[in-house]
Amino acid sequence: MGGISAVLTKIGRSVGGVVGTLYQAGRDTVDTVIRNVIPFMAFISFIIGLILTTGIGDWIATGIKGSASSLPGLLLISLVCALPVLSPLLGPGAVIAQIVGTLLGVEIGKGNIPAQYALPALFAINPQVGCDFIPVGLALGEAEPETVEVGVPAVLFSRLVTGPLSVVIAYFASFGLYSSSN
Amino acid sequence: MNLLSVGYRLAEVTVDKPTGILGALATAAEDFIKVFNKGGEVLLSLMGGILPTLVVLLTAVNALVRIIGPEKIENLGKAAARPGIQWYPVRYIVLPFVAVFVLTNPMAYTMGRFLPERYKPAFYDSAVSFVHPILGIFPHANPGELFVYVGIATGITQLGLGLGDLAVRYLLVGLVVIFIRGIVTEWITARMMAKKEA
Numbered sequence: 001m002g003g004i005s006a007v008l009t010k011i012g013r014s015v016g017g018v019v020g021t022l023y024q025a026g027r028d029t030v031d032t033v034i035r036n037v038i039p040f041m042a043f044i045s046f047i048i049g050l051i052l053t054t055g056i057g058d059w060i061a062t063g064i065k066g067s068a069s070s071l072p073g074l075l076l077i078s079l080v081c082a083l084p085v086l087s088p089l090l091g092p093g094a095v096i097a098q099i100v101g102t103l104l105g106v107e108i109g110k111g112n113i114p115a116q117y118a119l120p121a122l123f124a125i126n127p128q129v130g131c132d133f134i135p136v137g138l139a140l141g142e143a144e145p146e147t148v149e150v151g152v153p154a155v156l157f158s159r160l161v162t163g164p165l166s167v168v169i170a171y172f173a174s175f176g177l178y179s180s181s182n
Numbered sequence: 183m184n185l186l187s188v189g190y191r192l193a194e195v196t197v198d199k200p201t202g203i204l205g206a207l208a209t210a211a212e213d214f215i216k217v218f219n220k221g222g223e224v225l226l227s228l229m230g231g232i233l234p235t236l237v238v239l240l241t242a243v244n245a246l247v248r249i250i251g252p253e254k255i256e257n258l259g260k261a262a263a264r265p266g267i268q269w270y271p272v273r274y275i276v277l278p279f280v281a282v283f284v285l286t287n288p289m290a291y292t293m294g295r296f297l298p299e300r301y302k303p304a305f306y307d308s309a310v311s312f313v314h315p316i317l318g319i320f321p322h323a324n325p326g327e328l329f330v331y332v333g334i335a336t337g338i339t340q341l342g343l344g345l346g347d348l349a350v351r352y353l354l355v356g357l358v359v360i361f362i363r364g365i366v367t368e369w370i371t372a373r374m375m376a377k378k379e380a
Contacts, residue, residue: 037236054217141292151306169358169359
């Protein structure tokens with residue numbers, strides 16, 4: 001009897017553990033979705049509504065169209081975002097990248113920007129990723145203060161090169177992407 | 183909002199469109215509410231479209247990560263710390279990918295603690311640059327910043343095109359970019375450290 005109940009206890013425990021893990025995963029998920037995802041969806045929906053119903057969209061379209069649908073234009077966007085003075089300001093929460101991404105998405109949906117530019121555009125709007133977070137990110141990696149002192153400018157300067165470079169790579173990688181739509 | 187629009191429709195049926203100041207006000211009110219009606223439509227399509235999939239996917243991956251245990255990837259961090267050219271891809275492709283996938287943003291950067299000081303800025307640069315390219319396929323890694331990808335992807339969906347191709351290419355180009363970024367930043371860090379000591 002002792003053997004059987006030991007087995008039963010073991011099974012019960014491991015099943016309980018798995019169910020508990022799944023349940024906790026679900027709880028974490030709903031928490032993230034309610035705290036981080038849905039608020040941003042609400043905010044983005046408002047912006048899209050504003051763009052689609054007012055004249056702002058056409059105004060932005062004429063401004064963006066020239067720069068976002070050519071390689072030099074995208075390079076210019078990435079270069080501006082990668083400037084060591086600007087990049088830490090543009091970084092926080094990736095809010096700027098998300099708004100600009102949404103604006104470009106609307107213009108792609110309307111056909112003002114060719115679909116294959118989606119890939120290089122994803123990199124052009126984002127060379128500043130994490131530039132606001134370098135000291136914290138390095139601290140999470142238990143870096144010494146001396147490393148942080150060198151690391152912050154090192155990453156910022158690196159972006160000036162790798163930001164535009166990523167756009168070029170993405171541009172060549174976008175050959176054949178949605179090409180049938182033209 | 184619905185009541186308001188029903189009211190307008192009734193007004194249109196029974197009487198002529200109002201003119202003058204009141205007419206202008208009515209038009210302004212309609213235009214005003216139109217912005218939010220459209221926004222509501224967009225919100226509903228987002229909530230009905232990507233949100234259910236996202237919730238299920240997040241739950242599955244969160245459970246998987248909990249079952250595997252984040253401490254399992256520590257050995258990878260130790261391997262990535264080794265010098266030598268053959269460990270560059272481990273340090274700036276494999277480790278950032280695994281760290282961002284398993285630990286997600288921002289805990290992924292804690293993997294830097296296994297690396298020597300001279301590699302830490304480059305690893306951070308590499309890992310942080312991957313928190314968006316991964317979103318097309320594994321949105322659990324950074325759900326709070328989903329719209330960097332989804333914003334542009336929505337436009338592609340509106341054109342009636344599939345997203346698979348874009349998501350895969352975004353991920354692959356992302357891997358190439360973080361590798362280059364790691365190498366470049368490591369080089370700049372080494373130069374700056376040497377200059378500081380001199």
